[in-house]
Amino acid sequence: MAADCGVEAEPAFNEAIHAPNRLRICGILRPVDSAEFSVIREALDLSEANLSKTVRSLADVGYVRVTKSASTSRTDNRRTTRLSLTSAGRQAFDAHVAALKRMVEGALD
Amino acid sequence: MNGDADRAGARETLDALSNDRLALAERVKTPPWYYPLLGVATVFIIGSPGVEQPSRSVLVAFGVIALVALTVASQKKTGVTINRTAGPRSLGIAVTLGVAVAFLLGVSLTLESTGHEAWIALTAAVAFLAVWLLGRLYDRAYYLELRSGR
Numbered sequence: 001m002a003a004d005c006g007v008e009a010e011p012a013f014n015e016a017i018h019a020p021n022r023l024r025i026c027g028i029l030r031p032v033d034s035a036e037f038s039v040i041r042e043a044l045d046l047s048e049a050n051l052s053k054t055v056r057s058l059a060d061v062g063y064v065r066v067t068k069s070a071s072t073s074r075t076d077n078r079r080t081t082r083l084s085l086t087s088a089g090r091q092a093f094d095a096h097v098a099a100l101k102r103m104v105e106g107a108l109d
Numbered sequence: 110m111n112g113d114a115d116r117a118g119a120r121e122t123l124d125a126l127s128n129d130r131l132a133l134a135e136r137v138k139t140p141p142w143y144y145p146l147l148g149v150a151t152v153f154i155i156g157s158p159g160v161e162q163p164s165r166s167v168l169v170a171f172g173v174i175a176l177v178a179l180t181v182a183s184q185k186k187t188g189v190t191i192n193r194t195a196g197p198r199s200l201g202i203a204v205t206l207g208v209a210v211a212f213l214l215g216v217s218l219t220l221e222s223t224g225h226e227a228w229i230a231l232t233a234a235v236a237f238l239a240v241w242l243l244g245r246l247y248d249r250a251y252y253l254e255l256r257s258g259r
Contacts (some may be wrong), residue, residue, distance in 0.1 A: 020122065020125065023122060023126065024125060024126065024129055026134055027129050027130065028127040028130075029130050031130070031133070031191070031193075031195060032133070032137075032189050032190065032191050033190040033191055033192050033193070034189070034190045035188060035189045035190070036188035036189070038188060039136070039187075039189060042127060043132060043133075081182040082190075095152065097123070097126070100119040100122055100123055101123065102118075103115055103116055103119040104119045104120050106112070106116060106117055106185055
């Protein structure tokens with residue numbers, strides 16, 4: 001059965017997040033306030049470079065916010081990167097999922 | 110692409126999102142020790158009117174520190190920060206728990222002001238059970254609502 005992954009929204013197909021990895025990043029971030037970069041990388045099984053590139057493209061269109069903070073769990077000086085969905089990102093995701101659902105139902109044929 | 114191919118692609122995409130949501134729900138499940146410890150932290154606060162100063166302030170401080178530490182530990186374990194409910198059922202349970210804890214704190218303060226401090230231990234015990242049981246209920250509701258995307 002298809003997922004019910006977004007709240008009710010006006011269906012609107014969005015090319016900016018239609019690519020599978022972009023959409024999955026938005027889908028994981030949708031119900032949370034933020035997630036560590038490593039959580040997303042593990043979920044999508046992507047290399048760090050590939051995920052960075054994909055995240056940058058989502059940040060460029062204003063759908064994902066990237067923040068870096070000091071980490072208490074790391075022994076080196078690298079900071080933890082956290083990702084969160086912006087308000088525009090949530091709206092775009094919900095609308096795109098609604099469009100996909102409508103497509104599955106055959107209403108957009 | 111034709112309509113059938115579009116539809117199949119859309120279904121595949123929605124299924125992938127659904128699988129990701131399931132994996133996320135598994136990731137953010139709280140460990141078995143979480144709510145008992147949260148209950149203990151709540152007992153420190155609810156039970157604090159039952160003791161004299163400065164022990165009262167120490168108990169409240171321990172309770173608050175324990176609440177913060179548990180929140181940080183949970184975020185560190187899951188790598189995810191969540192400050193919202195996943196749907197109406199989890200929201201209802203969270204509100205009920207909040208109201209119950211506030212009510213029990215009010216009862217404790219009333220018992221202290223009327224000279225019935227001995228009964229505060231019972232109030233604290235009820236608070237512990239409420240946090241533990243409603244916490245488990247909340248987790249279950251949250252898990253199901255997160256999985257279903259509501």
